[in-house]
Amino acid sequence: MDLAIVGPAQSGKTAVFNALAAGHAQHSDARREHVAAVKIPDERLEKLGALVAAEKVTHAELRLYDLPPLFEKGRAASGEAAESLSRADGLILVVRHFRRPDVPHPLGNVDPGRDIDLFQSEMVLHDLGIVERRLEKLDITVRSARPEEREAGQRELATLQRARQYLEDGQPLRDHMAGGEEARVLANYGLLTLKALLVLVNLDEADIGRTAEIESEFRGRYGASVGAMCARLEAELAELEPEEAVEFRRELGMAEPAAPRILKQASDTLGLITFYTPVGTECRAWPVPAGMTALEAAGRIHTDMERGFIRAEAIAWKELMEIGSFAEAKKRGRLRSEGKQYVVQDGDVLHILFHV
Numbered sequence: 001m002d003l004a005i006v007g008p009a010q011s012g013k014t015a016v017f018n019a020l021a022a023g024h025a026q027h028s029d030a031r032r033e034h035v036a037a038v039k040i041p042d043e044r045l046e047k048l049g050a051l052v053a054a055e056k057v058t059h060a061e062l063r064l065y066d067l068p069p070l071f072e073k074g075r076a077a078s079g080e081a082a083e084s085l086s087r088a089d090g091l092i093l094v095v096r097h098f099r100r101p102d103v104p105h106p107l108g109n110v111d112p113g114r115d116i117d118l119f120q121s122e123m124v125l126h127d128l129g130i131v132e133r134r135l136e137k138l139d140i141t142v143r144s145a146r147p148e149e150r151e152a153g154q155r156e157l158a159t160l161q162r163a164r165q166y167l168e169d170g171q172p173l174r175d176h177m178a179g180g181e182e183a184r185v186l187a188n189y190g191l192l193t194l195k196a197l198l199v200l201v202n203l204d205e206a207d208i209g210r211t212a213e214i215e216s217e218f219r220g221r222y223g224a225s226v227g228a229m230c231a232r233l234e235a236e237l238a239e240l241e242p243e244e245a246v247e248f249r250r251e252l253g254m255a256e257p258a259a260p261r262i263l264k265q266a267s268d269t270l271g272l273i274t275f276y277t278p279v280g281t282e283c284r285a286w287p288v289p290a291g292m293t294a295l296e297a298a299g300r301i302h303t304d305m306e307r308g309f310i311r312a313e314a315i316a317w318k319e320l321m322e323i324g325s326f327a328e329a330k331k332r333g334r335l336r337s338e339g340k341q342y343v344v345q346d347g348d349v350l351h352i353l354f355h356v
């Protein structure tokens with residue numbers, strides 16, 4: 001799953017990236033886009049790995065992208081950044097709460113609430129542009145389509161018209177059209193307001209003691225998906241030796257490192273479920289959006305698996321742990337045989353059968 005860190009200029013996006021990605025594999029590509037793979041801790045995976053005596057246990061990863069400021073020249077993003085943005089499953093919107101007179105705010109004064117509202121409207125306008133362009137093209141296609149193709153086109157038209165209505169009313173699509181058939185129709189358009197969103201309030205050093213208070217103040221206004229941390233300080237502490245960092249945190253009166261908490265919040269807003277694949281010597285966790293079918297899940301693992309999908313053998317993690325082994329589960333007839341349209345459940349252990 002991909003998370004793009006977005007926000008207005010100089011809000012601390014790179015500081016947030018550094019705080020969250022510290023200690024994880026990172027790289028910057030030629031276009032200086034930062035990317036990091038961040039492992040999600042997972043107790044079920046550890047236990048499953050032990051049960052099947054896996055030589056290698058591979059944790060689910062979130063890929064974090066540190067993007068340049070969006071909506072600067074009338075476009076959301078360009079080039080590589082536009083691709084990462086469009087592909088992202090979720091967004092972390094960083095807004096500035098820190099004061100720092102030496103870092104001028106592009107709009108003159110610090111007002112995180114205003115910045116959240118502005119950015120949300122930019123995203124709505126961006127999506128409205130996409131939907132309207134698509135509607136124009138589709139309208140022509142549907143009219144000249146053969147009868148058997150017309151129906152699918154008309155379904156898409158209806159979905160897009162509904163999306164346009166929400167966007168014209170200034171409403172993000174995630175509140176109305178996330179999940180289900182409609183979301184599937186809209187999936188490939190890179191619509192920003194359909195993506196999961198975590199608002200991250202980037203605190204001033206002086207306000208660290210009020211983190212929980214500020215977080216709940218913003219939750220009152222913007223809903224549950226809000227986190228707060230002082231990104232610059234967290235990033236600096238993450239660079240220190242662990243003992244040194246503990247000492248500093250104590251002196252500054254700071255609680256635990258914020259990164260794991262924020263990452264957990266981010267993966268929660270993504271609405272992720274996890275399935276597991278113990279294959280050969282490797283046991284692996286796969287985070288996917290709730291509602292994904294076995295066929296789509298197979299595609300996450302390998303395109304060959306999707307193309308050559310036959311069926312999936314499935315068992316719930318808990319049940320497998322109770323039974324004690326795959327062989328025993330099979331003997332007792334507890335391995336379910338599931339087809340392409342099976343909706344993968346959180347904790348499913350899957351064995352995909354396929355041929356190419």
Ligand SMILES: Nc1nc2c(ncn2[C@@H]2O[C@H](COP(=O)(O)OP(=O)(O)OP(=O)(O)O)[C@@H](O)[C@H]2O)c(=O)[nH]1
Nearest residue numbers: 009010011012013014015069098103203230231232
């Ligand atoms: N005091 C304080 N300063 C911060 C914090 N986060 C970022 N800054 C400062 O704000 C400036 C911008 O931070 P960046 O992380 O580069 O912001 P950005 O959003 O990545 O900036 P662009 O990519 O240029 O849009 C830098 O001078 C940071 O040191 C913070 O939590 N507290």
Ligand SMILES: [Mg+2]
Nearest residue numbers: 013014067068
């Ligand atoms: Mg930056």
